Amino acid sequence: MVKLTLIARVTDGLPLAEGLDDGRDLKDGEFYKHYIIEGCVYYLTMCDHAYPKKLAFQYLENLKNEFERVNGAQIETAARPYTFIKFDTFIQKTKKLYQDTCTQWNIAKLNDELYEVHQIMTCNIQEVLGVGEKLDLLKEEAIIDTFTIVEIMLECNRYLSTRKEVSEMSSRLTSEPIYADNARDLN
Numbered sequence: 023m024v025k026l027t028l029i030a031r032v033t034d035g036l037p038l039a040e041g042l043d044d045g046r047d048l049k050d051g052e053f054y055k056h057y058i059i060e061g062c063v064y065y066l067t068m069c070d071h072a073y074p075k076k077l078a079f080q081y082l083e084n085l086k087n088e089f090e091r092v093n094g095a096q097i098e099t100a101a102r103p104y105t106f107i108k109f110d111t112f113i114q115k116t117k118k119l120y121q122d123t124c125t126q127w128n129i130a131k132l133n134d135e136l137y138e139v140h141q142i143m144t145c146n147i148q149e150v151l152g153v154g155e156k157l158d159l160l161k162e163e164a165i166i167d168t169f170t171i172v173e174i175m176l177e178c179n180r181y182l183s184t185r186k187e188v189s190e191m192s193s194r195l196t197s198e199p200i201y202a203d204n205a206r207d208l209n
Contacts, residue, residue, distance in 0.1 A: 024081060024117050025053055026068040029089060029109070031097065033062050038097065039089070039106040041113030058082050063089070063097060076135050081120045088112055 027041040053068040056078040065082045093106050100106070 023070045023073055024067055024078070024120055025070070026066075027085065027113050027117065028064075028066045029085070029106070030064045030066070031062055031100065032059060032064050036100060037103050038063070038093075038100060039104065039109040039113065041110050041117060054078070056082060058086060060086050060090070061097075065089075077120060077131065080131055080135075081116065084116055085113065088116075 025042075028037060029039040030037045052071075054071060054073070054075075055066060055068050056075065057064060057066040058079065059065075063086070065086050067078055067082055069078050089106070089109060089112075092112075093109065096105070
């Protein structure tokens with residue numbers, strides 16, 4: 023549940039608008055603080071621990087869009103605190119929309135967010151699978167290349183063995199006096 027909303031100017035900390043739940047003092051440790059900074063404006067909300075983070079940021083985004091639309095041109099020239107106190111009416115209306123996390127509207131917003139996350143994850147998984155398929159193809163090519171290298175090495179080994187046999191025969195022939203003269207002519 024949204025307890026406090028504050029809109030302030032970043033450059034000097036001047037509070038521009040505020041929406042307080044019921045005027046009670048709020049203890050810091052009891053709530054989560056969520057904020058966004060857009061341009062020179064700081065949007066802060068304090069919510070119960072159980073309040074969904076996504077919903078809190080959607081709430082702030084909704085306030086930001088409306089505040090900029092209505093008061094955007096006057097933000098820099100505001101000279102006194104709470105210049106836009108009338109914006110509290112919009113804050114209160116918007117807060118009511120976001121109060122109950124189980125309302126159909128809030129569930130639809132959360133489902134939209136989940137759908138977007140689902141789409142992103144699906145794309146990422148497809149990319150990973152595509153990389154896996156490419157790696158499989160590279161692996162197959164590497165195996166084929168390995169077999170080709172082994173065949174070439176076997177062929178070289180056969181050639182070297184044949185040369186060795188020829189060399190040994192040539193040595194035997196040159197060592198025997200009968201064939202020595204003829205073998206020297208062959209070399």
